[in-house]
Amino acid sequence: MKYLHLLNFSLIILFSACNSNKELKEMYLDKNLPVDKRVELLLNTMTLDEKIGQMCQYVGEPSKSEVKNVDEEVQYELDLGETAELIKQSKIGSFLKVPTYKEANYLQKMAEESRLKIPLLIATDAIHGHGMYQEPITIYPTEIGMAASFDTDLANKVAKYTAAEMRATGYHWTFSPNIEIARDGRWGRFGETFGEDPLLVSEMGKAMIEGYQGDNFGDSVNVIACAKHFVGGGISSNGLNGAAADISERTLHEIFFPPFIEAIKSNVYTIMPAHNEINGIPCHAHHTYLSKLMRDTWDFKGFYVSDWMDIERLETVHKVAASQKEAAKLAVLAGLDVHMQGPGFFDHVKELVNEGAIPEKVINESVRKILYAKFQLGLFENRYVNATKIKNTLMKKEHLDLALEVAQKSMVLLKNEANILPLSKQLNSIFITGPNANSQALLGDWSRNQPDENITTVIEGIRTKMSATTKIDFMECESYHSYSDNFMEEAKKRAKSSDVTIVAVGENSIRFDKDKTSAENLDRPILELAGQQLELVKALVSSGKPVIVVLINGGPIASPWLVENVAGIIEAWEPGMYGGQAIADVIFGDYNPGGKLPITIPRSVGHIQNFYNQKPSAFHRGCFFQSSSEALFEFGFGLSYTQFKYSNLKVKNSFTSDDIVTINLTIENNGELGGDEVVLIYINDIVSSVTTPVKKLVSFDRLHLEPKEKKEFTFDISSNSFKMFNQAMDYVIEPGEFEIIIGNNIIVSTILYE
Numbered sequence: 001m002k003y004l005h006l007l008n009f010s011l012i013i014l015f016s017a018c019n020s021n022k023e024l025k026e027m028y029l030d031k032n033l034p035v036d037k038r039v040e041l042l043l044n045t046m047t048l049d050e051k052i053g054q055m056c057q058y059v060g061e062p063s064k065s066e067v068k069n070v071d072e073e074v075q076y077e078l079d080l081g082e083t084a085e086l087i088k089q090s091k092i093g094s095f096l097k098v099p100t101y102k103e104a105n106y107l108q109k110m111a112e113e114s115r116l117k118i119p120l121l122i123a124t125d126a127i128h129g130h131g132m133y134q135e136p137i138t139i140y141p142t143e144i145g146m147a148a149s150f151d152t153d154l155a156n157k158v159a160k161y162t163a164a165e166m167r168a169t170g171y172h173w174t175f176s177p178n179i180e181i182a183r184d185g186r187w188g189r190f191g192e193t194f195g196e197d198p199l200l201v202s203e204m205g206k207a208m209i210e211g212y213q214g215d216n217f218g219d220s221v222n223v224i225a226c227a228k229h230f231v232g233g234g235i236s237s238n239g240l241n242g243a244a245a246d247i248s249e250r251t252l253h254e255i256f257f258p259p260f261i262e263a264i265k266s267n268v269y270t271i272m273p274a275h276n277e278i279n280g281i282p283c284h285a286h287h288t289y290l291s292k293l294m295r296d297t298w299d300f301k302g303f304y305v306s307d308w309m310d311i312e313r314l315e316t317v318h319k320v321a322a323s324q325k326e327a328a329k330l331a332v333l334a335g336l337d338v339h340m341q342g343p344g345f346f347d348h349v350k351e352l353v354n355e356g357a358i359p360e361k362v363i364n365e366s367v368r369k370i371l372y373a374k375f376q377l378g379l380f381e382n383r384y385v386n387a388t389k390i391k392n393t394l395m396k397k398e399h400l401d402l403a404l405e406v407a408q409k410s411m412v413l414l415k416n417e418a419n420i421l422p423l424s425k426q427l428n429s430i431f432i433t434g435p436n437a438n439s440q441a442l443l444g445d446w447s448r449n450q451p452d453e454n455i456t457t458v459i460e461g462i463r464t465k466m467s468a469t470t471k472i473d474f475m476e477c478e479s480y481h482s483y484s485d486n487f488m489e490e491a492k493k494r495a496k497s498s499d500v501t502i503v504a505v506g507e508n509s510i511r512f513d514k515d516k517t518s519a520e521n522l523d524r525p526i527l528e529l530a531g532q533q534l535e536l537v538k539a540l541v542s543s544g545k546p547v548i549v550v551l552i553n554g555g556p557i558a559s560p561w562l563v564e565n566v567a568g569i570i571e572a573w574e575p576g577m578y579g580g581q582a583i584a585d586v587i588f589g590d591y592n593p594g595g596k597l598p599i600t601i602p603r604s605v606g607h608i609q610n611f612y613n614q615k616p617s618a619f620h621r622g623c624f625f626q627s628s629s630e631a632l633f634e635f636g637f638g639l640s641y642t643q644f645k646y647s648n649l650k651v652k653n654s655f656t657s658d659d660i661v662t663i664n665l666t667i668e669n670n671g672e673l674g675g676d677e678v679v680l681i682y683i684n685d686i687v688s689s690v691t692t693p694v695k696k697l698v699s700f701d702r703l704h705l706e707p708k709e710k711k712e713f714t715f716d717i718s719s720n721s722f723k724m725f726n727q728a729m730d731y732v733i734e735p736g737e738f739e740i741i742i743g744n745n746i747i748v749s750t751i752l753y754e
């Protein structure tokens with residue numbers, strides 16, 4: 001009896017020990033504890049499997065199972081097959097390609113059934129709006145258009161509103177912004193970038209990161225951003241996506257690295273390496289860059305996610321690993337934290353840890369950062385979407401207004417012969433055609449097609465402007481590739497019988513369109529208009545009537561014939577859901593275009609590479625056979641319906657490294673219309689110990705002036721902007737004179753560094 005009593009007593013002790021142990025284990029669920037503490041508590045209770053699971057990302061778009069006619073939720077679980085079981089075993093930490101909020105909720109529910117209930121991160125490519133979502137959504141202009149606006153506040157708002165739409169639908173992590181420098185127009189992903197200039201790309205990237213993440217993504221309307229792709233994909237061999245990039249260390253430091261350094265300073269929480277190798281080392285296995293440079297030198301505190309199957313490609317493409325297991329080892333030891341996507345990686349990493357080839361502390365480091373994100377996002381407290389709130393967030397009026405405003409501000413007027421634009425709304429007749437006149441190509445890549453009623457195409461935008469008496473003649477043109485003789489004749493005839501023709505041509509990169517001309521993995525062997533589009537424009541011009549060309553495109557269209565022969569050209573980029581309205585606003589003068597080129601447009605594909613910040617020797621001897629080496633349009637070019645006059649440039653004569661260099665100048669709107677002016681300030685290091693670019697952008701702003709308004713503006717340039725990498729690769733300001741250049745060589749002054 002006595003013994004029985006004792007046994008009971010020890011059972012009670014054991015039970016309460018278990019209980020308090022359990023309580024201790026679950027303390028990570030206490031939202032009042034600091035996030036770092038919760039991370040450590042949780043990490044300490046996790047098995048190796050559960051830890052590696054956090055590093056695994058899967059696709060949430062399941063293939064269909066045989067079983068049908070069951071409850072929606074059960075159906076989804078069945079369709080997911082083995083993946084559903086893996087979630088319940090905590091062997092998956094995040095998802096991408098999740099179709100809608102419902103699937104996001106189902107996935108989270110399965111995760112909640114796992115031992116530690118760790119929520120999932122749901123990721124998507126919300127690049128210019130939440131465009132991969134399977135239901136109607138706000139689509140903004142693509143990055144190249146945002147860059148043309150030179151308005152960082154707009155980019156910040158686009159990111160902020162996109163984050164709100166993502167969170168409302170259960171997504172927490174966007175693979176955006178793309179902050180690669182684009183130097184080769186053949187690359188099909190050009191439209192995803194902010195163009196060729198390191199400062200512009202850095203500033204736009206920062207603005208978006210801050211918009212997405214807010215204050216350290218601690219708010220329920222913020223998401224984690226992902227700066228991608230590190231590094232050099234914008235100047236890969238032959239302009240092909242994922243091909244090798246061979247870039248000198250100097251050029252990497254001067255041109256390609258700065259946007260990533262700035263992104264890290266803005267606390268970007270994730271970074272995605274590029275598909276390509278850089279100077280012989282695949283980015284996904286680049287220990288020196290991922291771990292030493294970015295973590296130790298630049299102080300990157302977040303985590304890396306691999307790009308789609310690029311760890312596998314260390315074996316299958318780059319041939320730096322003899323097996324998939326070795327590929328996983330190289331990637332994890334280089335610093336990679338999350339694998340995109342699917343099976344294989346988990347088993348390899350587990351084996352490698354068990355064999356001692358990957359220390360468990362490396363895994364702990366990765367998991368710590370991933371868990372931090374989940375706690376910080378508040379997912380342990382609130383992982384589900386409240387469906388009733390979705391309607392009030394998606395496509396809100398302010399989001400739609402912003403989509404139009406960004407589109408308007410992104411328009412660049414490239415040609416306006418004899419001030420043909422803006423057109424009168426009282427024309428007798430107008431003819432509209434071209435493959436992009438009634439197309440959703442406006443939306444650009446990383447967007448699904450949207451319901452027609454949510455989009456304003458070019459023809460729809462124009463229709464809203466014309467007076468009741470104008471004859472609007474629209475000729476549908478469905479192809480980019482070829483037109484019959486009859487079609488050409490008909491087009492010419494109809495152009496001839498109209499006062500003016502508007503032809504919308506260019507590219508099509510919308511994600512799931514069968515008739516794409518450029519996009520991810522669809523690069524451009526020519527920079528001319530694809531297919532027979534130029535022939536179509538020639539036929540229209542041969543009518544003798546004025547022709548206005550509207551270009552819809554992500555990458556540069558290099559067409560000297562167009563520039564010489566048509567009356568007007570509007571570069572509209574991929575202007576998003578209200579692109580057609582913004583274009584019509586510009587055509588008819590309801591909006592005065594003020595965008596400028598964020599890239600240099602070369603004369604042809606053979607003129608690549610052509611960018612404004614070239615070295616002094618770029619064109620000093622070489623001369624193209626029967627062609628000028630000058631750009632067709634320089635970076636920073638863009639016309640307006642008004643004229644701006646610059647005067648009174650004031651800069652002090654000299655500066656020291658402690659100084660801010662203040663530039664004062666007066667700008668006057670000399671015309672009859674209010675308008676925006678993008679002010680670009682460059683420097684040129686006149687004599688330097690190593691070659692420096694002919695000019696380098698150091699500041700920019702977009703200003704508005706009413707007709708006849710005259711204002712003095714001030715630009716503060718940090719002395720850091722005058723730094724360069726000397727022969728020893730030290731980042732220094734060398735004594736001597738610098739030119740200050742405003743805009744397109746408008747005013748030049750010099751300043752001395754002492």
Ligand code: BGC
Nearest residue numbers: 096125175228275307308520
């Ligand atoms: C692209 C990434 C993208 C990923 C996920 C890859 O093919 O290179 O930019 O984030 O797919 O969709």
